[in-house]
Structure formats: C-alpha cells, structure tokens
Amino acid sequence: MDVIATHVNADFDCLGSMIAAKRLYPDAVLVFPGGQERGLRDFLLQSTLYAYGVKGVRDIDLQQISRLILVDVRSSARIGRLAEIVDKPGLEIHIYDHHPADEKTITGQFELIEEVGATTTILAHQFMQRGIAPTADEATMMMLGLYEDTGHLLFASTTPRDYQAAAFLLENGANLNTVADFLVREMSPEQIDLLNELLKSCKRKLINGVEVAIAYASIDYYVGDISSLVHKLKDIENLNVLIVAVRMEDRVFLVGRSQIPEVHVGELFQRFGGGGHAYASSATVKDIPLVQLLDLLEEELQKTVQSGYEARQLMSAPVKTLPISATIEDARELMTRFNFNAIPVLNAQHLVGIITRQVVEKAAHHKLQKMPVTEVMTTDFDTADPQTQLAELQRGIIDHNQRCIPVVEHGELVGIVTRTDLLRHLLGDRQKLAERLPVESGRGGARLKRKNLARLIDAQLPKFIRALLRQLGEVADTLDMKIYLVGGFVRDLLLRQENLDIDVVVEGDGIAFAEAFAKTAECRIRSHQKFGTAVIVLPDGFKIDVASARIEYYESPAALPQVEHSSIRHDLYRRDFTINTLTISLNEESYGQLLDFFGGQRDLKEKQIRVLHNLSLIEDPTRLFRAVRFEQRLGFRIGRQTERLMRGAVRMKLVKKVGGARIRNELRQILDEPQVISALRRLEQFDLLKFIDPHLHFDRTTAQMIVSAEKTSSWFDLLYTGEKYHRWLLYLFCLLNFLSDKGLQRVSAWLDLAPKYRDLLLQLPPARKALKRAYYRAGSGNAPKNSDIYHWFNGLSLEIVLFVMAGSDNEQVRKWVSQYVTDFRKVKVLLDGNGLIELGLKPGPHFHQVFLTLLNARLNGEIRTLEDERQLVREKFVAVKK
Incomplete structure (x- = not known):
C-alpha cells in the first residue's frame, strides 16, 4: 500500500502538497498523521475533499505500507505514529520537502528537497516538467498552500520559483477568491484579546548584540491560528526577531519568526521538540510552567544567537594617525580634511594616545595651535584585537565613554571602531x-x-x-x-x-x-x-x-x-x-x-537624488550636472536640501573653476541620455547653461528643434545604413544653434573640444548658409537640380546634415535634405583618371572640372552608364580639345 502523509498539525501547504502528490502517485492513500490547523480544519469542513478518501493514521494498518510518500516534512519527530515504521525493512520512502534537516531527519530512497517558500512549489514544478495539468480544484488547494507558506509571496523566503509556480497554478484555474476567503480572515474576539495581551508583554532584549523580541500570554481557553497573530505583532512592532509563548491549559505553544541569519528559530525550537525553518518555526511544550519556560528560552537564546560581529568586521581601516611630534594645528588640519572626530597618536608604530576633536577645538580656541598633542591627548583607553566581541566593544565605547576603540594586532594598529560604527550596528545597519x-x-x-x-x-x-x-x-x-x-x-x-x-x-x-x-x-x-x-x-x-x-x-x-x-x-x-x-x-x-x-x-525607494555631505558640490561642482543627469535618467527628483546646496554652488560660480573639459564630459553624457529635453530644461532652471556660455539658454524654440532632431535621428536609424554618427553632437548643435559665429568659437575653446569635434561645431555657420539657400529656392518656386542640392550639403558631416534637416520647418527643404542623405551623397563617377587618359585627355588640374561635370550629369539623371560617361567626355572635352 502506498501512503501520502505529512506532518502533525497540518497546514495548507501540507494539503496542497498531498493533493499534488496524489497526481504523481494515483493509487496512494492520503493520510493525516495528526491534527490540522484551524484554517485547514474550516476548509476541510466546507470542501469536497471527502472525494479523495482522506484517512486518519488510526484508519490504516501501518504494517501494510510498502511505500511512504512524505510531503512538507522529513523529520521523524513530526510524523506521529508513522515514525514507528520508518526503519521497517523493505519500506520505500519518497520525500518532497523544503525544510532544513534536523537531528531526526529521515533518509529516503527518493528525495526532492529545495530551498523554496513552500513544498507545493516543488510539486508544481514537477507538474510543469511532466506536462501535468491540475484541475481547477487541485490548483486552488495548491495555491492555498503556496500563499500561506510564502505569506502571499511576500516572505523573505519567497523565491522566483514560487512566483513561477503561482503563475502556473493561476493559469490552470486556481480560484484566488477562495484563497482569500480562507487565508485573509477577520480576527475573532478571542484572537483580538490575545493580540492585545501579547502587545502589552512584548519586550525587546539585546542578546549577543542582536535584538530579539519576546512576547507571552497565559489564557484558560483555546485560541487557534496563533501564527497569524505573530505576523501581525511582528509587523506592528517592526521586529526582526519575535518569539511568542502562549500558555493554553496544560501546554505552552511557541511560535518564532526571524528575518536575520543570526537567529535560526528552527534550531532554537528543536531544543523544545519543535521544528521549522531558520525564519519560521513552532513547538508545543508540556508540563513546564510559562515563567520557567521563558527563562529557558533566554538561556537557549544566549547559546543559539550568533552575533557574528567582531572588531574586524566593524572596524575602519587603514587608520589615519598622528605622530607624537604633531601639534594641535596638525591634528585640526587632519580632522578637517578627512572629517574625523578622533585620531590615534603613534610613537613610531606604537599606539600611545588618542586625540579628539573636542580637545583640539578647545585648545585652538585658547590659541594653543603649536602645542604638541601629547600634552592633551588621552592615554588611558581600551583597545581591542580583531576578534574582540561586540559586547566588549560596546562597553569600551558606551561604559568608558570612548569616542573610538583602536584595534591592535601583534602590537600594530590595524583598525578603529568608532561610535558611529557601533551606533549604526545597534540601530540595525549590520x-x-x-x-x-x-x-x-x-x-x-x-x-x-x-x-x-x-x-x-x-x-x-x-x-x-x-x-x-x-x-x-x-x-x-x-x-x-x-x-x-x-x-x-x-x-x-x-x-x-x-x-x-x-x-x-x-x-x-x-x-x-x-x-x-x-x-x-x-x-x-x-x-x-x-x-x-x-x-x-x-x-x-x-x-x-x-x-x-x-x-x-x-x-x-x-x-x-x-x-x-x-x-x-x-x-x-x-x-x-x-x-x-x-x-x-x-x-x-x-x-x-x-x-x-x-x-x-x-x-x-523615495526616488531622491541626495549628496552625501553639504560640501560635496563645492568640492566637485561637476556634480551639479551629474545630479541633473541621474534625476532625469532614473525618473527621480533632486532632494530639497541637495537642491538648496546646488543653487548655492551656482551662486558661488564654482563651475568656472572646474575647467571646460570636465564640464564637456558631463554635458556629453547628458546629451546622450534618452530624456535630453527634460535634462536641458533642468540645467536651465538651475542656471547652469550660463557656465557653458553667458548667452546660452534653453527655450521653447530650442526644445522644438531637439524634438525635431530626435525624429530626424530616428528616421535615419530606420534607414539601416550602418553608418555611425554622434547623436549627442546633433543635440549640441541644436543647443548652440542660436549663438553667433564668435560664440561658437568661444564655446568650442572653453569646452576644449577635440579637434575633430571642434571642426564639426564650426561647420554650423556654413550649414546655416546652406539652409538659407534652400529656403530661398523653396520660396522662389524655382526647383533646384539634384546637383544643386548635392553641392549645398557636400562636405558637411552627417551630424550637421541631420541638424539642417531637423532645423527646417519647410517640408520641401526637408525633402531635399532627405534626398541628399538617402541618394545624392552616395552618387559616384565610374570613370577614373586612367579612363580619361584612355579617352585622349592629358592629366592636369582640368580633370577636376571633368569629374565635376560627370558627377552633376549623373546626379541630374543625364547619364547612367559608364559608356554614357565616356560619350559625355568625348562630346564636351575631347571634341573641344580637337
């Protein structure tokens, strides 16, 4: 006989896993080896699970079991009477579980153990791999288990595989309304009273440097689903670790939740006969008074909680130090430069004292800048070695009122633990x-x-x-x-x-x-x-x-x-x-x-751009441009304090001290961003464009030109020519378009553009002239020849030509530019110098005119083939010569 079973006090993950396993082992009998949690019991009363023939462990002959399929459990301590047969000769055991191993872990002939949020996830993936489609009822029961054990897919233990399993079940008809009905329940009056008692008793304790909250209550009636109350309490109090003990009649129910690796509640509760994961566990303890059990809990926590924090993990290194010859002035300069509040003093390599900012500032106030630090430094202080535990560091800094603890190894200063290091750790930044x-x-x-x-x-x-x-x-x-x-x-x-x-x-x-x-x-x-x-x-x-x-x-x-x-x-x-x-x-x-x-x-999380300290923008004004770039790239907002500091740095005109080359690099990156218009608008709002040129502004006309440039560059990209061009240069031309020729030269020099880019920028004036010619011809109604269009733009870079196209609001002019880009600029003469010589022409400067004539004729459609070119040369140049 095949039996599918789970652990005592079964929950929805047990049910979902058993139902899924039934599809893999269709002839197996479903067996609950113990009781069920309240929510599952309510579901069983309202469901059609009777159709699966679920039995209790008393309803079967254990000796008739030939194959035992365990789901959501692999510890003999949690399967009730079934533990009696796990060592039976000939018994085949299959295990599907996501719990960690313990001292009573069963070994199966087949095991599928994965670190996922729910055992149901493991079986859902088996369905996917084998092409098994669950019925809508099966998918709903599996989803109940998946949602319960992952906290609606929100627990830290949730993995991508859990989400994949949930999607699979939803696709196969899982009813989320049913899931919500049984997992999201209003608290009963008894549960509300119990939660209130737990809130009153909840105390936070620092155990081995780790904060653990313990709550307890004693009641004379039974209240089910304590685990949901534990989650509510943990969320209300914003706790990383919570242990709850509730006495009901002759037993104490323990529930633990942990979100940090220093506290493994599964290991902790194994000592009380329970089990579970590192982050969620439970146990039931009989015949021990609640007060005595709470004392035992604290003792076991002292043994179990591993702070893992030693001086070597908290210290800053290498350490800035002062020699014994240093003066108050030296100490003050070093503290200001690196923003330190305390500095060790060395005699050669030997630590002899600590000097603090408070002492240094007082000495300076009394005009004692030239006094040696040895006169006022602290010489009575605690030190630590790299393995010193957090508790000892805490005593040194808090109890002995030291600003820092030097870390010494083999007589050499290797690091320092400051008040800030300790405070950050104790407040949670571990x-x-x-x-x-x-x-x-x-x-x-x-x-x-x-x-x-x-x-x-x-x-x-x-x-x-x-x-x-x-x-x-x-x-x-x-x-x-x-x-x-x-x-x-x-x-x-x-x-x-x-x-x-x-x-x-x-x-x-x-x-x-x-x-x-x-x-x-x-x-x-x-x-x-x-x-x-x-x-x-x-x-x-x-x-x-x-x-x-x-x-x-x-x-x-x-x-x-x-x-x-x-x-x-x-x-x-x-x-x-x-x-x-x-x-x-x-x-x-x-x-x-x-x-x-x-x-x-x-x-x-808050989508804010903030500097680290108030002198950041003064020390490096290029960050003014960078703040705008990150704000626009990420869709964030510059923080209020940072914005105030930015405007102050602009008023101080510090950008001019930076040099154009560094500003050019920042501007180039901004012009390479997808949100270039909003970025330039922000630069204008912060009055930063004036540092590029006093006459430079970003207005509505420039914005419209850049919009047109974006469309033009997209149009060119869709031609798939494979030609590379610098889009940022195209936008730079749009930004600088309204500067005079002298202004362009001034900007080019200050930005320290590379010669190739400077030459391109200085093509703007001839490009403007070409655009004017095109506008004039379009207005006159006298259509230009193809060769005219070619010579308007020939010699200009691709970026400049695209800029001309973007800068025109005349459809006819834009058409001419597009013809130049797509067709005319690619036209080539087939004849070469040797071909002209073969036709009877002597080499010389006049060859240029010959090639120009041939090119114009080709552009204007007057000739098409190589023979047409030869005939044109014979008629216009060879015949004339004769």
Missing part, C-alpha cells in the same frame, strides 16, 4: 555580515532588514557575468583582500535595470589584484599607477574596472582631489550621491551581501 535591505520609514530612523542579493544576482544577470563575479571573489580570497561591486551596477541591479558595466573596489592594491586575476583567466591588464586602478580586458573586449579603496580630500573648492588608500567605507564616502554608494561583497564568505552606509536604498 550589513557587513548581514543579509538585509532597509525598510525605508523616513529619513529619521530607518531600521534595516537582512537581505542577501545572491538570488537577485542569479535572477537578474547573465550566466557569464555571474561566473565572473564568483571568479573575482575567489581571486580576492586567495589574496586575503575584500572585494566589492560598486557604483551604478549595484544601483541598477536593485532597480532591475540592465547595466553590465562592472566596477569593483578592493581593500588593498587594485593593480596587484588585477595582475593576480590575469593569472587565472585569459585577459590583458591596463593599469594606472597614479590612481591605483586597473582595467581587466577579456578576449571579447568586455572590461572590468578595478580600483583600490581610497579616500579623497580637496585642497580647495573645484580642485582635483588628492587620493590615499583607505577602507571601502571611506571610498564610498567620496562618491557623489547616496544612490551610488551601495556596494555588494563578492568574497565567498559574504557573497551577495549589501552594504549601505549612507542610506542609498532609502533614497532609491
């Missing part, structure tokens, strides 16, 4: 080890949830990119370097936008890393020693930009930055906007983990 994304709840105090982006990487990126990222991490591991994906690649990954421009930063020597990578793959390296950067070029031309983590400071506003090696956090701090500071670890130990030091995810 991303160096954690796997989380933020819940953007406003700018004041967003708490962060763990999220690892490995699955997103696998789902979003091509296979060869995923392989490259893994390889980069492996090479970094061999060099004991930390490596991170940075920049627009990370931002666009989170926005689900395609971007395959890989930029990585290593904490260490970027060039040495690139050279090490080259030993593992066929590629070549281009390095730049001055900046510690390298480019890895693969055989197919694909490039990976590698940089050393560095810190920058500016000697003066708009100056080029001075660069020094630093940590990833300092490297990110030098970037332009918060949305570009997101980074993903590629090392094997932490692959896919997202680091967000500056609220970049929050700003992605």
Whole structure:
C-alpha cells in the first residue's frame, strides 16, 4: 500500500502538497498523521475533499505500507505514529520537502528537497516538467498552500520559483477568491484579546548584540491560528526577531519568526521538540510552567544567537594617525580634511594616545595651535584585537565613554571602531555580515532588514557575468583582500535595470589584484599607477574596472582631489550621491551581501537624488550636472536640501573653476541620455547653461528643434545604413544653434573640444548658409537640380546634415535634405583618371572640372552608364580639345 502523509498539525501547504502528490502517485492513500490547523480544519469542513478518501493514521494498518510518500516534512519527530515504521525493512520512502534537516531527519530512497517558500512549489514544478495539468480544484488547494507558506509571496523566503509556480497554478484555474476567503480572515474576539495581551508583554532584549523580541500570554481557553497573530505583532512592532509563548491549559505553544541569519528559530525550537525553518518555526511544550519556560528560552537564546560581529568586521581601516611630534594645528588640519572626530597618536608604530576633536577645538580656541598633542591627548583607553566581541566593544565605547576603540594586532594598529560604527550596528545597519535591505520609514530612523542579493544576482544577470563575479571573489580570497561591486551596477541591479558595466573596489592594491586575476583567466591588464586602478580586458573586449579603496580630500573648492588608500567605507564616502554608494561583497564568505552606509536604498525607494555631505558640490561642482543627469535618467527628483546646496554652488560660480573639459564630459553624457529635453530644461532652471556660455539658454524654440532632431535621428536609424554618427553632437548643435559665429568659437575653446569635434561645431555657420539657400529656392518656386542640392550639403558631416534637416520647418527643404542623405551623397563617377587618359585627355588640374561635370550629369539623371560617361567626355572635352 502506498501512503501520502505529512506532518502533525497540518497546514495548507501540507494539503496542497498531498493533493499534488496524489497526481504523481494515483493509487496512494492520503493520510493525516495528526491534527490540522484551524484554517485547514474550516476548509476541510466546507470542501469536497471527502472525494479523495482522506484517512486518519488510526484508519490504516501501518504494517501494510510498502511505500511512504512524505510531503512538507522529513523529520521523524513530526510524523506521529508513522515514525514507528520508518526503519521497517523493505519500506520505500519518497520525500518532497523544503525544510532544513534536523537531528531526526529521515533518509529516503527518493528525495526532492529545495530551498523554496513552500513544498507545493516543488510539486508544481514537477507538474510543469511532466506536462501535468491540475484541475481547477487541485490548483486552488495548491495555491492555498503556496500563499500561506510564502505569506502571499511576500516572505523573505519567497523565491522566483514560487512566483513561477503561482503563475502556473493561476493559469490552470486556481480560484484566488477562495484563497482569500480562507487565508485573509477577520480576527475573532478571542484572537483580538490575545493580540492585545501579547502587545502589552512584548519586550525587546539585546542578546549577543542582536535584538530579539519576546512576547507571552497565559489564557484558560483555546485560541487557534496563533501564527497569524505573530505576523501581525511582528509587523506592528517592526521586529526582526519575535518569539511568542502562549500558555493554553496544560501546554505552552511557541511560535518564532526571524528575518536575520543570526537567529535560526528552527534550531532554537528543536531544543523544545519543535521544528521549522531558520525564519519560521513552532513547538508545543508540556508540563513546564510559562515563567520557567521563558527563562529557558533566554538561556537557549544566549547559546543559539550568533552575533557574528567582531572588531574586524566593524572596524575602519587603514587608520589615519598622528605622530607624537604633531601639534594641535596638525591634528585640526587632519580632522578637517578627512572629517574625523578622533585620531590615534603613534610613537613610531606604537599606539600611545588618542586625540579628539573636542580637545583640539578647545585648545585652538585658547590659541594653543603649536602645542604638541601629547600634552592633551588621552592615554588611558581600551583597545581591542580583531576578534574582540561586540559586547566588549560596546562597553569600551558606551561604559568608558570612548569616542573610538583602536584595534591592535601583534602590537600594530590595524583598525578603529568608532561610535558611529557601533551606533549604526545597534540601530540595525549590520550589513557587513548581514543579509538585509532597509525598510525605508523616513529619513529619521530607518531600521534595516537582512537581505542577501545572491538570488537577485542569479535572477537578474547573465550566466557569464555571474561566473565572473564568483571568479573575482575567489581571486580576492586567495589574496586575503575584500572585494566589492560598486557604483551604478549595484544601483541598477536593485532597480532591475540592465547595466553590465562592472566596477569593483578592493581593500588593498587594485593593480596587484588585477595582475593576480590575469593569472587565472585569459585577459590583458591596463593599469594606472597614479590612481591605483586597473582595467581587466577579456578576449571579447568586455572590461572590468578595478580600483583600490581610497579616500579623497580637496585642497580647495573645484580642485582635483588628492587620493590615499583607505577602507571601502571611506571610498564610498567620496562618491557623489547616496544612490551610488551601495556596494555588494563578492568574497565567498559574504557573497551577495549589501552594504549601505549612507542610506542609498532609502533614497532609491523615495526616488531622491541626495549628496552625501553639504560640501560635496563645492568640492566637485561637476556634480551639479551629474545630479541633473541621474534625476532625469532614473525618473527621480533632486532632494530639497541637495537642491538648496546646488543653487548655492551656482551662486558661488564654482563651475568656472572646474575647467571646460570636465564640464564637456558631463554635458556629453547628458546629451546622450534618452530624456535630453527634460535634462536641458533642468540645467536651465538651475542656471547652469550660463557656465557653458553667458548667452546660452534653453527655450521653447530650442526644445522644438531637439524634438525635431530626435525624429530626424530616428528616421535615419530606420534607414539601416550602418553608418555611425554622434547623436549627442546633433543635440549640441541644436543647443548652440542660436549663438553667433564668435560664440561658437568661444564655446568650442572653453569646452576644449577635440579637434575633430571642434571642426564639426564650426561647420554650423556654413550649414546655416546652406539652409538659407534652400529656403530661398523653396520660396522662389524655382526647383533646384539634384546637383544643386548635392553641392549645398557636400562636405558637411552627417551630424550637421541631420541638424539642417531637423532645423527646417519647410517640408520641401526637408525633402531635399532627405534626398541628399538617402541618394545624392552616395552618387559616384565610374570613370577614373586612367579612363580619361584612355579617352585622349592629358592629366592636369582640368580633370577636376571633368569629374565635376560627370558627377552633376549623373546626379541630374543625364547619364547612367559608364559608356554614357565616356560619350559625355568625348562630346564636351575631347571634341573641344580637337
């Protein structure tokens, strides 16, 4: 006899999986080895499940079972009396499950175990692979299980395969109204009372540096579906970890939920005879008073919760230091340059003190700038080694009132943990080890949830990119370097936008890393020693930009930055906007983990462009243009504070100090954007175009011309000529069209255009003249010959010709330009110099006139063949000569 069974206290995922398994094993008997949750019991009362002949474990002879099919369970501790036969000789066991293994895991002859949100998902994919179509009732019951175990596809455990399974079930008639009726229920009065008791008792405790919430209640009546109350409580209180204990009569029901890897509630509840996942688990405990059980819970949490946080994971490195010979003035300058609040003082390589900004500023106030820092530095302070636990760091900073904890290894200063590092960790920004994304709840105090982006990487990126990222991490591991994906690649990954421009930063020597990578793959390296950067070029031309983590400071506003090696956090701090500071670890130990030091995810959520600090635009005014570019490209909005800072930087006229070449690069990128008109309009609103030229403005006429240029370039693209042209130049011509000839020369010089682009820009005046000739001819009614049209535009670049077409509002003129582009400019004379000599002409300057005559005749349709050309030469030139 074949039996399909699940775990005791069955839920909808058990039911959906059993119904699906019945299609794979049609002769099997469905058996519930225990009770069912309240929601499932209500469904069973109202459904037609009796048609499946579902039995209880007491209704069958266990010894007659020859094959046991277990769904949504693989632990002998959770299958009731069926555990008595799992070791029976000759019994064949098949297992379909998504739960992790435990100490009592059963081994089957056939196992299909996947880390998905629901076991129903596994079986739905089996249907897809085998071409099995469920009935509408089967699809509905499977959807109930899928939706319940994935929290309506919203739990962090949900995978792309769960969504695929849901789509499959919906296509096969799953009734979402039925799903909603049984999964979205109003709370009973008893449940409301119990939730109120849990809210009152809920307390947050810091266990091994991790915040865990515990709520409890004691009632004398039974209340079902506690798990739904746990979810409501977790959402109301915005909790990462919640343990609920409810005493009902002679037993205590435990339910746990966790969204962070430090707390594995499945392992925790195994110690109380329960089971489940790392993120969701339950247990039932008998004969232990609630108060005693709560004490046991805390003891087990102390053993189970692995903070995973040591000084080496929280510290910043390398550390900026001062020698003992440094003065207050030196300390003040260093703190201002790098925005530090405390700096270690070294005697040679030996740590002897810490000097704080508060002390430095007071000393400076008293005119003591030349005093040595040794006179006022702190010499009584705690230090840590790289393995120091979070609790000890916390005592040093909070209890001992230190601004920072130096991290020392073998007598050498290797890092520093600051108050900010600790505060960010304690408030939830624990991303160096954690796997989380933020819940953007406003700018004041967003708490962060763990999220690892490995699955997103696998789902979003091509296979060869995923392989490259893994390889980069492996090479970094061999060099004991930390490596991170940075920049627009990370931002666009989170926005689900395609971007395959890989930029990585290593904490260490970027060039040495690139050279090490080259030993593992066929590629070549281009390095730049001055900046510690390298480019890895693969055989197919694909490039990976590698940089050393560095810190920058500016000697003066708009100056080029001075660069020094630093940590990833300092490297990110030098970037332009918060949305570009997101980074993903590629090392094997932490692959896919997202680091967000500056609220970049929050700003992605709020669709805001914000600078990192208030001097950002003063230090690098090119960011004024970049802010507009990102705003328009992403459909975001420049934040209110950033907009105020932008207008202040414009009033200070700092752009002029930058130099035209850097502004040209920013302008070119803006003109290459799809939303070029809105971007130029924003530049006009911020009064930024005046820095390109005082007479330059973006008005309605210019906007209309660019719209026309967009249509013209699209028209040309559809010709599929294969010719390349610079669309940004076409838009630049439209923008600068109303400048005088001298104005064009002035802009060309200030932007420091390359000679080839400068020559094209200076073709604007003759292009205007050609357009005037065309307008005159169109107005006179005297149609030009084809050769006239050819000579109007011959010699002008393709960009200029397209600009002329875009700049004309006369249909006849536009037709003439289009004829030149599509036909006339391609016309060639077939005869060459040798052919003319064969016809009796002597070489000389007059050959130019001969070829011009032939070309005009061809353009005007007067000749068509090579023989026609020879005959024309004989008539007009050879005969005349004779």
